[in-house]
Amino acid sequence: MSRLAEFRKLEQQLAQHLAELESLKNDSGLQKEIEFETKLRALLGEYGFSLKDVINILDPQAGRRSSAQAIAPVKAQRKARDMKVYKNPHTGELVETKGGNHKLLKQWKAEHGSDTVESWRSN
Structure with missing residues (x-):
């Protein structure tokens, strides 16, 4: 300019x-x-x-x-995640997790599909 x-x-x-x-x-x-x-x-x-x-x-x-x-500025705190328990009906194995980043849970979802594994959730 x-x-x-x-x-x-x-x-x-x-x-x-x-x-x-x-x-x-x-x-x-x-x-x-x-x-x-x-x-x-x-x-x-x-x-x-x-x-x-x-x-x-x-x-x-x-x-x-x-x-x-x-x-000390107040930091907004997130709500704690709920514990999720999944039980594989084929093997009887239990997975307890607060997130979806669990190794065995990922394997199950890859093998059986996400919707099927979510139906295994007990709570």
């Missing part, structure tokens, strides 16, 4: 961002939020409090939760 094309592209983006900024300046909801923040910060300054102090007053557990989460 040529320098001129890059300049024009950035110029268009700047104009677009300025238009968005102007529309936000006229948003009454944003004006209320700005006014609230200004008054809140003035009030905090008047009484010598910080935002952390206010959070600790309103929610004393917030500091403990955030520091505990930062130290």
